[in-house]
Amino acid sequence: MELRPFGNQLSGETIQDVSGITVKANVEYLAELVARSRGPDAGKAVLQELVESLNARIPDSSYHVTPEFLTNPWHGYSYEFVMYLAEFSVLLSQDPEFHRKLGREKLLSPIIQLLGRPFSIPQIFKMFPHFVEKFTKGALQPEVVSVSPTTAILRLQLSAHTRRQFGPYLQSCAERLCQSGRAALTSIPSSMFHLPAARVTEPCCMADGADYCEWHFTWKPPHGKPWAKFAISFGLGLAIFGSLSWSMPDLSHLHKIGYSILSGLLFWIGTLIWTTRKAFTQQQAVIQEQLNSVEAQHEELRRAYATQEQTAIELHHHVRELTMFHNIAVRLSSTLDQKAVIKAGLEAVTQDLHFDRVMISLFDTTTRVAWKAQIMGGSDTLSDFVQSLEIPITESESLEGQILLCGRSIFITNTAEVRDHMHPLNTQLLDELKVQAFIGIPLKFQDTILGALLADRSRAIPLVEDDVRTLTTVGHHIALALHNAQSFSALGKLNESLELKVQERTFDIERTNQQLETANTRLQEFDRMKSQFLSHCSHELRTPLASIKGFSENLLEGFAGNLNSKQEMAIRRINANSNRLTRLISDLLDLSQIEAGRLRLHLTRVNLRAVAEEVVEHLQPLLAAKNQHVHIHTPQSEFIIMADRDRVTQILLNLIHNAGKFTPDGESINIIISSQREGWASISITDPGPGIPENALSHLFDPFFQAHRDQEIGSKGLGLGLAIVKHLVELHHGTITVDSRPHHGTTFRMTFPNSQPLV
Numbered sequence: 008m009e010l011r012p013f014g015n016q017l018s019g020e021t022i023q024d025v026s027g028i029t030v031k032a033n034v035e036y037l038a039e040l041v042a043r044s045r046g047p048d049a050g051k052a053v054l055q056e057l058v059e060s061l062n063a064r065i066p067d068s069s070y071h072v073t074p075e076f077l078t079n080p081w082h083g084y085s086y087e088f089v090m091y092l093a094e095f096s097v098l099l100s101q102d103p104e105f106h107r108k109l110g111r112e113k114l115l116s117p118i119i120q121l122l123g124r125p126f127s128i129p130q131i132f133k134m135f136p137h138f139v140e141k142f143t144k145g146a147l148q149p150e151v152v153s154v155s156p157t158t159a160i161l162r163l164q165l166s167a168h169t170r171r172q173f174g175p176y177l178q179s180c181a182e183r184l185c186q187s188g189r190a191a192l193t194s195i196p197s198s199m200f201h202l203p204a205a206r207v208t209e210p211c212c213m214a215d216g217a218d219y220c221e222w223h224f225t226w227k228p229p230h231g232k233p234w235a236k237f238a239i240s241f242g243l244g245l246a247i248f249g250s251l252s253w254s255m256p257d258l259s260h261l262h263k264i265g266y267s268i269l270s271g272l273l274f275w276i277g278t279l280i281w282t283t284r285k286a287f288t289q290q291q292a293v294i295q296e297q298l299n300s301v302e303a304q305h306e307e308l309r310r311a312y313a314t315q316e317q318t319a320i321e322l323h324h325h326v327r328e329l330t331m332f333h334n335i336a337v338r339l340s341s342t343l344d345q346k347a348v349i350k351a352g353l354e355a356v357t358q359d360l361h362f363d364r365v366m367i368s369l370f371d372t373t374t375r376v377a378w379k380a381q382i383m384g385g386s387d388t389l390s391d392f393v394q395s396l397e398i399p400i401t402e403s404e405s406l407e408g409q410i411l412l413c414g415r416s417i418f419i420t421n422t423a424e425v426r427d428h429m430h431p432l433n434t435q436l437l438d439e440l441k442v443q444a445f446i447g448i449p450l451k452f453q454d455t456i457l458g459a460l461l462a463d464r465s466r467a468i469p470l471v472e473d474d475v476r477t478l479t480t481v482g483h484h485i486a487l488a489l490h491n492a493q494s495f496s497a498l499g500k501l502n503e504s505l506e507l508k509v510q511e512r513t514f515d516i517e518r519t520n521q522q523l524e525t526a527n528t529r530l531q532e533f534d535r536m537k538s539q540f541l542s543h544c545s546h547e548l549r550t551p552l553a554s555i556k557g558f559s560e561n562l563l564e565g566f567a568g569n570l571n572s573k574q575e576m577a578i579r580r581i582n583a584n585s586n587r588l589t590r591l592i593s594d595l596l597d598l599s600q601i602e603a604g605r606l607r608l609h610l611t612r613v614n615l616r617a618v619a620e621e622v623v624e625h626l627q628p629l630l631a632a633k634n635q636h637v638h639i640h641t642p643q644s645e646f647i648i649m650a651d652r653d654r655v656t657q658i659l660l661n662l663i664h665n666a667g668k669f670t671p672d673g674e675s676i677n678i679i680i681s682s683q684r685e686g687w688a689s690i691s692i693t694d695p696g697p698g699i700p701e702n703a704l705s706h707l708f709d710p711f712f713q714a715h716r717d718q719e720i721g722s723k724g725l726g727l728g729l730a731i732v733k734h735l736v737e738l739h740h741g742t743i744t745v746d747s748r749p750h751h752g753t754t755f756r757m758t759f760p761n762s763q764p765l766v
Contacts, residue, residue, distance in 0.1 A: 008064040010172060012072070012088035023083035024146035024169065030084055030092065032113040034077045037096045040105070053099050060095045061088070086146055087172040090180045097183075106183050110190030115198045128196055128226060132159035135192075139163075152221075157228055163188060164219035182214035189222055196226045203227055244271035331359050332480055339488035343495040352460070352485040353383035360477060362462040364440060366393060367450070367485070369458040370411045375400050377411060377459065389439060398430050405429065410447045410459045417447040418475050444470050448478045450486040457489050552592070556585040601734045608651040608738055615646040615655070615680050615690060615759075622659045623678075626667060633672045637663070641680040648688050648759045654735045661728045662692050662755050669696030669753070686761055693754040699747040707745055708733040 013022050034054065042050030054074040062071040076082070077092075097105045126134070132154050139149040146169045152160035165173070165181065173180040189207060196202040205226040211217040244267035251263045335355040339348060349367050356365040364384030368377045378397045382390055403412045406429050410417060419425055422442055426434055437445075445463035449456050460482050464470060559582040562570065570578065616639060623630070623637045630637065666676045677693045699707065706712045710730040736743045740760055747753035 008066065008087060008091060010085050010087050011067075012061075012065060012070050013082055013084050014070065021083065022085050023144040024086040024172075025084045025089045026142040026144075027080045027082035027084065029114065029142060030082070030089060031078045031080050033089075033092060033096060033109060034074070036109050036113045037100055037105075040100050040102065040108070056099055057092070057095055060099075061091060064091055083144075085172060086169050086180075090173065090176070090183065093180075093183045106186040107190045110187035110192075111194045111204075114187055114191035115194060128200065128202075129154050129156055129159065131195055131199070132161065132192075132224065135159075135161055150219075157226055159224045160221065161192070161224070162219045162221050163213075165213065178214050178216065181212070181220075185209075185212055185214055185220050189220075192222065192224060243274050244268060328477070332484065335359060335481055336484045339484050340491070342488075343492050345489065345492040345496065348485070348488045348492050349381050352481070352488070353381060355481060355485075356460070356462055356478070357383050360462075360474075360481065361464075361468070363465045364442075365460065365462040367458060367460050368396075368398075369489075370400070370450075370456055372455065375412075377407065385440060389436075393436070396432055396436075398432055406447065407433065407459075410449045411456055414449045414451050414456055416449065416475055416479055418470070418472065419447075420444045420470070441465070446470060446475055446478055448475075448482040450482055450489060452486045452490040455490075457486055457493075460485065552585050552588055556582060556589070559585065601731070601738075606734075606738065608654060610649050611652060612647050613650045613652045613655055615648060615688060616641050616644065618652065618655050619659055619663075619678055619680070619690075622656060622663055625660065626664060629664070630667050633667065633670070635667055635670055635672070636675045637678065638675055639678045639680070642682075646680050646688060648761055650739055650759060654738070658732050658735050658757070659690075659692075661732050665728065666692055666694035666696070666753075670694045671696070688759045688761055689756065690759075691754055691756045693752060695752045698749040698751050698753055699745070700749060704745060704747065708743075 011017075011022060015021055034057070037057065038050040038054055041053040054077075058072055058074055058077070062068075065071055093106065096109075097103060102108070133151055135151055136149040139147050146166055148164040148166055150162040150164070152162060154160075163185070165177075170177060189209070193205045193207050195205065197204045203226070205224045207225075208223045210221050210223070212220045214220075247270045248263050248267040251258055251266060255263075338351045338355065342348060342351070352367055353365050356362050362384075364382065366380055366382040368380035370377050376397050376399050380393045380396055382393045385393075398407065400407050400411050402408050406417060406419070406425060409415045421444065422437055426437075429437075440463075442463050442465075445461055448460045448462075450458040450460055460478065462478060559578050561567070562578050563575065563582065619639050623639070663676065663678070670676055674695045677691075679689075679691045679693075681689050703712075708729050710727055712730075733743055736757055736759075741758050743755065743757045745753065745755050
């Protein structure tokens with residue numbers, strides 16, 4: 008469910024697509040229908056199932072419903088919610104004709120019947136738009152095409168707002184809506200006038216894809232035709248004329264005709280009086296029924312108003328109480344001094360809560376002693392006596408133990424009954440103050456009891472249970488303020504000890520920093536010497552390697568004579584290893600230049616597709632040996648970027664060579680070149696190989712790291728290739744990422760700016 012089911016829309020407008028009267032009828036009929044077939048208990052249970060099904064579709068739990076909520080006729084609902092309710096009603100009732108029966112038996116609510124009975128059937132059909140607007144508030148668009156004494160043509164269309172709510176389920180929702188609405192209209196003659204139900208035909212329907220539903224209704228008139236009374240009166244007159252002619256032949260024809268006409272008129276007048284009196288009686292019954300309904304609604308509104316007034320009074324009381332609690336909390340939290348907190352708590356209880364005397368004592372949980380008590384509402388001598396008290400709390404059954412050991416509030420209405428359960432010093436204090444009743448509250452923060460609060464009144468205002476709740480709330484605020492004050496005091500002591508420790512450690516840290524600076528300088532020197540060593544070593548090794556490679560190639564060409572097979576194999580291995588050493592030395596030189604910041608790019612216009620094709624052509628012998636294919640995809644034949652062509656070639660050569668190394672025989676490698684976003688070019692290289700373990704992805708571009716070192720497919724190198732590739736891509740102000748899962752292949756993605764300054 009995407010929309011709010013009731014209440015207000017996000018724009019603030021009230022949701023009233025469907026009246027609560029309609030929803031109430033739907034819910035009550037579901038319970039009745041199920042109760043008829045499965046029993047009363049099943050009727051109650053099905054409503055709970057309906058509520059659970061609806062709440063499961065409402066994302067916000069604050070809009071969850073109950074059976075009582077759904078049977079309240081004063082609510083309004085969205086059509087989306089009502090259609091969910093309609094569909095669940097069909098499923099739970101197991102009756103596909105549910106909505107047709109609902110419309111026939113329930114949708115014409117007593118209110119609608121009361122409003123409509125003073126009118127004729129044609130007038131009611133003419134008022135069809137009025138009733139639809141009253142209960143749907145613009146969600147449906149009704150139209151009266153024509154109405155005659157025995158026929159009516161009506162149309163019903165969904166508003167744009169309702170169509171958006173129905174979405175892809177428009178036709179299905181329209182079918183449910185049409186079934187119930189059509190059935191309700193056909194039952195107007197039978198429900199209101201005790202006539203046969205109307206007959207209906209439907210030339211078009213929204214459930215079949217039409218823009219609107221059109222219904223043609225026909226019904227029998229409520230009364231006989233006027234000419235029937237005239238015929239009966241005329242026949243009666245003829246019968247009297249014939250009777251007089253037979254029984255009184257001497258009577259003149261004029262008198263016979265007069266008596267006949269007079270008899271017909273008397274019958275006509277009598278029938279008219281009887282009909283009028285019957286209609287008057289019915290009208291009077293309808294008026295009385297409406298008066299009773301209005302009285303019932305008035306009584307319901309009166310009770311609702313009284314409840315609302317009581318709620319308003321309670322809310323006003325709670326607001327005033329919450330404001331008082333807020334002010335007390337502000338005063339208590341404005342200080343972190345323990346004595347000031349206790350004084351503020353005493354003033355709050357006596358001044359804001361109107362208690363005559365109040366005492367706050369602290370509790371030491373280690374020694375189980377109540378001490379440092381302060382009292383307000385007594386003499387100075389009594390105050391000094393209270394502050395000197397140190398009362399041990401040993402028994403949980405005592406009143407003091409219930410508060411300070413068990414953490415329970417106590418409400419004593421007669422102190423004479425509990426004197427034996429109190430400490431003698433507290434008994435002496437009660438006698439001194441002449442306390443008859445008091446309330447005791449533990450000052451508890453989380454699971455720790457910090458003290459106790461005792462309060463009483465000596466005036467005519469008695470203590471009540473509500474005072475316990477109020478004192479408990481204030482006690483929570485006092486306990487929190489006491490905890491903060493104690494924590495602040497402990498924190499101050501801790502800060503003093505920490506300052507001493509910080510001073511002691513500062514000297515050690517300064518000495519350690521000097522040692523670290525010296526070590527860092529030496530490490531930087533070692534790193535520089537390492538880079539120089541690699542650079543000099545690589546340069547020195549390249550010359551003899553070039554000589555070895557040249558002599559081995561000359562021997563293979565036959566300059567020193569023919570070679571036997573073993574000699575040729577040995578020299579080829581020498582040549583291959585010299586090539587491998589040359590590549591390793593080149594990688595070491597590149598890495599040392601990159602780390603030293605001496606590598607410079609020579610930017611020119613580079614066609615990415617052309618470079619990729621050249622690299623694939625260069626690697627073709629290796630690819631052909633494993634029957635592998637490389638497919639290059641690009642939207643155009645030229646894809647130009649500003650880059651160092653040699654370094655781009657080095658990047659692609661490394662990545663495509665790696666892809667071929669890990670791609671199974673006969674499989675393909677895909678290269679995609681595209682415009683990732685404006686001003687950027689993207690190139691991805693995907694192989695169907697074994698993938699990279701997840702724990703190796705974060706280290707893949709680290710120097711000397713190899714993800715497949717221990718596997719047969721692992722490369723025999725130093726692990727510098729991908730580290731160099733990453734440095735080269737970043738020198739071009741680009742990025743490189745890898746996406747791989749074991750057994751699902753690997754994809755390297757690079758982005759390059761289409762243009763960059765030639766510096």
